[in-house]
Amino acid sequence: MDSMSITSLSPREIARRRLLDTLRREGPLARVEIGQHLGMSPASVSELTASLLDEGVLVAEEGGDTLPGLIRGRPKVRLFFAETLGSVIGVWTGFNRIELRLVDSAGRNRSSRHIEYPLRNLEADALLDVLAETITTFARDTGAPDVKAIGLACQGYVDTRDGIVAWSPVLGTRDLPLASGLGERLGKPVLIENDASAMAFAIAQHDPALRVGRTACLMIGDGVGLGFLLQGELYRGARSGGSEFGHVRLRRGGPQCRCGGRGCIEAFLADYALHRDAQLIDHRPAPTILIPSEEAMGALVTQARGGDAALLQLFREAGEVLGDAASILIQTLEPDHIVLCGPGTRAMDLLRPSFEAALEVQTIPALRSLTTIQVVESSMDLLTEGVVMQALRELDLDLARLKAA
Amino acid sequence: MDSMSITSLSPREIARRRLLDTLRREGPLARVEIGQHLGMSPASVSELTASLLDEGVLVAEEGGDTLPGLIRGRPKVRLFFAETLGSVIGVWTGFNRIELRLVDSAGRNRSSRHIEYPLRNLEADALLDVLAETITTFARDTGAPDVKAIGLACQGYVDTRDGIVAWSPVLGTRDLPLASGLGERLGKPVLIENDASAMAFAIAQHDPALRVGRTACLMIGDGVGLGFLLQGELYRGARSGGSEFGHVRLRRGGPQCRCGGRGCIEAFLADYALHRDAQLIDHRPAPTILIPSEEAMGALVTQARGGDAALLQLFREAGEVLGDAASILIQTLEPDHIVLCGPGTRAMDLLRPSFEAALEVQTIPALRSLTTIQVVESSMDLLTEGVVMQALRELDLDLARLKAA
DNA sequence: CATATTTATTCGCTCGTCGAACAAAACAAC
DNA sequence: GTTGTTTTGTTCGACGAGCGAATAAATATG
Structure with missing residues (x-):
């Protein structure tokens, strides 16, 4: 849980990630539909989803709402993320603005906020304090149920593996350990990303x-x-x-x-x-x-x-x-x-x-x-969306590894 | 054999390619050594090499020259490419120069030549004729045993999948189907590549x-x-x-x-x-x-x-x-x-x-x-080396597919 | 009720990989 | 020689991941 590191993935982890990715993008899907999206056989999808359901990552949609009239054959049972998995907060730090977003484990927007705050003249410690305070307040105000991780998009050259801002046009500091600094203050894993990368990722999710x-x-x-x-x-x-x-x-x-x-x-x-x-x-x-x-x-x-x-x-x-x-x-x-x-x-x-x-x-x-x-x-919403998606994917992996161990 | 297309590879093809790549780079290797290079178990290497030996791609080194004195234990049996697999010609076309190289299936240089020839003012057909003629002569002169393919490095934007020079600073023509044009004249598969890419590949083989x-x-x-x-x-x-x-x-x-x-x-x-x-x-x-x-x-x-x-x-x-x-x-x-x-x-x-x-x-x-x-x-030798290596790798795959079918 | 249709699961198979046991081929020591 | 010792290479059983085919499940139609 602490690591959030990017290592080489096992075949199982790759399949799992691909499945959850499409599910987040395409909304609730029946197993056959997942198979079509991923180019996998129904048998394999069944096997994969069985363990995801077992772990409590996914739940089967309650029957009834997809009224099974009109269509012949056995009705689809759509799968989607469990509501109980907690949430993730995405943050973007601009020059004098902070954007916040709370999403559930499916990536659906629960709440967002933006705050004017001049971050530019702060020392590293003060910056971390302000960010931690802002995020904590946001989480409290929105009554965020169970925040599992924080994703933060910022300007500059970001070492995403070690969570370090190696260089930034804003911060005078070099090699600021942003992820660990914020992680200690919040008691939760923090994943950081360059903001343009986050936006690129978000835009690609929609096309x-x-x-x-x-x-x-x-x-x-x-x-x-x-x-x-x-x-x-x-x-x-x-x-x-x-x-x-x-x-x-x-x-x-x-x-x-x-x-x-x-x-x-x-x-x-x-x-x-x-x-x-x-x-x-x-x-x-x-x-x-x-x-x-x-x-x-x-x-x-x-x-x-x-x-x-x-x-x-x-x-x-x-x-x-x-x-x-x-x-x-x-x-x-x-x-x-x-x-x-x-x-x-x-x-x-x-x-x-x-x-x-x-x-x-x-x-x-x-x-x-x-x-x-x-x-x-x-909109700037895409920034927080992008980084939140990245954080959710890392959580998916961590969950799988937790289960494996 | 005609295709030389770049498609997604099966696990087996990936393993096979990695094995043959290291063998070309590192010279004759025993199975255990291959395993160390590739991070594979001896069992897997044994299985893979068994089929490669069976196909005649590899041969076991004749005992005796690696005098087994001094070292305890069962002596290594080094594997290497069979001599009988034929050869490949690599060509680089400069502005007024043609470089040629003949290698065996292990990638070892057999012969090379360079020719001053002003290619710049030729029409597409004339260019193809000159190249075909030059290559044929070179093959005849060197007594090349069995030329399996030709790799050609040239300037410009090269569609390596379809073998088309999409754009070139030298040729006035756009979308010149160089690979097929030359392939027809020589009756052999031709693979083309941008020359800087070829050199980059060659350099990386050495480091x-x-x-x-x-x-x-x-x-x-x-x-x-x-x-x-x-x-x-x-x-x-x-x-x-x-x-x-x-x-x-x-x-x-x-x-x-x-x-x-x-x-x-x-x-x-x-x-x-x-x-x-x-x-x-x-x-x-x-x-x-x-x-x-x-x-x-x-x-x-x-x-x-x-x-x-x-x-x-x-x-x-x-x-x-x-x-x-x-x-x-x-x-x-x-x-x-x-x-x-x-x-x-x-x-x-x-x-x-x-x-x-x-x-x-x-x-x-x-x-x-x-x-x-x-x-x-x-030296400019690296250009022909790079493109020849690429051609050999494609041949490796074609051979595997031929065997599979 | 039987039949058609579509979804999901189960079963047996293949493929690629690995660990462990085992066989092979040398050297070393007595 | 004979008996270890050491390292290489092979065989075998197992496992994980995926697939096709058969089967079961759940609904609509006639």
Whole structure:
């Protein structure tokens, strides 16, 4: 239970995980239906579900509601997660905002909340205290029955195996043992994940096409992050982290980025960058780094749509950088899908012309046509959803191992 | 035999492949030794090798040469590939050069040859004719006993599953069915691969550290290519191709690349680029694109080492681009290893200062330290070796399937 | 009531792997 | 020689995971 480690899985564990994954995605399913989804024989499904029912992970749906009229044959008995398995809390920590979500073991949303809180200037210990306090309060307020684990999505390079934030554009600290620090305070296992990875995972849960082949999710918002999926599973770099694609430096001597560098993709596209540069245009003194509110960003976009030439130029440049970024992904990884997501897509109409022009200029046409690019309107809810799903999957495994031992 | 397709493998096929892979890499091995390499029990190895011996794929080493003196216990019986299994020809097609190699089923080099031939201005049919003719002649001259397959490494985006060159900086044609075209002419199965991928694979065969985790091989030579390995297996993008990382465009309005774009990584680092720019410095009219000889490149490097300021600046700029390229790889994929290879590393001493400076400026230090960067002095032999190894592995599978049917 | 239809379970089989016992082939010591 | 000792290789029984086929279960139809 304490480990939550990613090791190689036994055939049984793989089958179990696949079964529970589809059940979470597709809702209650009869055994034959599970077999169709997984390409397994009814016999095997029966065998697997027998032990899951026995363990109390799954329960058979109460008969009656799926009125067996009209359809001939023996009625389906749908299986689903037991209500008694407890719940999981998902957390996203932004620059000055915390998003919380409570789900049951089936992944269904029970409650969510978001809190404005400036996390940026806190020392490591203070940060952990605030997070622990916030999560505890949330759990108490929602009357969360039995919280089994916490999943936390945050910015930066996250060592998901050891639960360490190896690097972060927000925290000054390096190698912050976030999972253990929070785990000790809460007395529960904590799993952490890069936020763009979490969002990529969540988005892929809603579209089967993104779970085959290679999918690159570019999240634009407080920063710019990349979640890269291979066959529906998150790509892990060295030290089992994600990608810091947002800090690829495209323009030498470009604008200052909060990572300390210059000309990062993020330094053109992130909310703070657009807001800062807009301030500079208006000759207002721009605070070094400030995460603007959604309202402020909305106003910015509206003003640009109204025809403000200087702002339009700003978005044009951002779109161009986005096009360059997509070109790099295409020519390096040749993904089947690139998904643009996050709050930053609110200005997609402003970004698109220069985005497509840059894509045209920077990419070999024959390769460009192999990748489909789509925009997914995504709320920040997906962040907590993604990390919660990951935590639930780990719990599934832990439960299996607990039973095996 | 005709297919050579990449499908999902049965457990047996996986075990078989792993066994033959280690045997090719590690030379003749006794069964217990194989078990140690593969983490399998002697019982399983015995069972597997029994069928391989039965099929005639492997033979037991003749006793006597491994004099059993000195060591107590029953002497090892080493197994190795049968001599009678035939051979494979590996080919690399450069811009104006063809490299050929004949290996036996164990992957041991039997003969090699290289030919100067300007392939660049040929129509598709003429190209296929020349290649077929060259290969046939080579096979005849070397008295190749029984050529089972041909592996061909070439530049461009290669659909390895269907044997189609989807795009190439050399060929004007798009979607050239190279494997089938050559296969028909030679009456043998042909497997094609991107040349940087082939080299990456070959290099990884010689270093176990590169076969775990993530390894990015940057090949610098006629062009710049990337071979990306995950757990020792080549990464495949959409349409099962490799990467066209060399055509990532780093500098808007930069020098002309042979792909038609501007400012590609290749347009700074490839032999033709360095040579062309050196010509321009000397105010000589530079031919648009010409692949300089190894001697010409050697002279260029010598001249630069002699202190020629303009040339040094050229290499300095190339090194900077290389550093930028490595930074992109680090922050996008966070590989465990980056390997710099290919003829272009001949000038590594000239590239290094600006390479490292660029790496410093462009990369987040915490991430930079997770990736080890190494230079591998590699001859072009590795290209044919890589593609020949891939072809042999496919033959292994075909043989297994033939036997199963 | 019998029959059709669909769902779920049971049974026996195969496959791949392993541990343990056993056989084989050398050396070492007397 | 004969008798261990040591290491290699094989055989055998067992197990885990999956599947096909037969069977049982539960409903609708006529």
